[in-house]
Amino acid sequence: EVCRDKYDAVLPLVRLLLHHHKLVPFVAAVAELDLKDTQEANTVFRGNSLATRCVDEMMKIVGKHYLKVTLKPVIDEVGYPTETVFRTLSPLGYHENLRYYVDKVFREIVQSSISCPTLMCDVFYSLRHLAAKRFPNDPHVQYSAVSSFVFLRFFAVAVVSPHTFHLRPHHPDAQTSRTLTLISKAIQTLGSWGSLTKSKLSSFKETFMCEFFKTFQEEKFTESVKKFLDDVSSTESREPSGLSEPVHLKEG
Secondary structure, three states: OOOOOHHHHHHHHHHHHHHOOOHHHHHHHHHHHHHHOOOOHHHOOOOOOHHHHHHHHHHHHHOHHHHHHHHHHHHHHHHOOOHHHHHHOOHHHHHHHHHHHHHHHHHHHHOOHHHOOHHHHHHHHHHHHHHHHHOOOOOOHHHHHHHHHHHHHHHHHHHHOHHHHOOOOOOOOHHHHHHHHHHHHHHHHHHHHOOOOOOOHHHOOOHHHHHHHHOOOOHHHHHHHHHHHHHHOOOOOOOOOOOOOOOOOOOO
């Protein structure tokens, strides 16, 4: 309430709370306040509130290595070896390649729960149960509360802007950027299907994407997302993945 722009407070606040191991209870507290003003279950954690921005910054800080091991190999494949292929392919060939990349990114994500940092899992667990408590008659909100962060605000954003997450050294060229944008849209849509809500294919500006998504209208995709969301929002002890890196709160 004091800051003109909440963003000015968010990053130092998150770093401070991370340092003192107090971020999870803080996020739970501000998320509960956020939910009090949320009237519809399908809008849970969709705005830019203090709670959502804190989670965004937390994921950027502690999730860097998680993104690297999950997405970087696929993004490199899109940006380098297949770049010239995409420029010379017919529309049908492009769609086939796009399907290949969406399949690959999707599979890497839903199989990555073991690599998800414990802190992220603890935050997701808290958000999931707060949302279910706020909307007890909606069985899907516990999933949408988590997918709105891990799919929409984490993986999808990293795919469309890999350079901002240090997954690529520079901004991709126009053709690669278009491919990454379509992959990102696909991941967002598949992630929202994980909340078991109806997808609005009409939201796609490119008509071929509507047809493209009909190939993903299978229960196996929904179940894969549901299981992944269950895994990353669970407090059950996870085996050490050996993939963690120390978190740098300050550099220079």
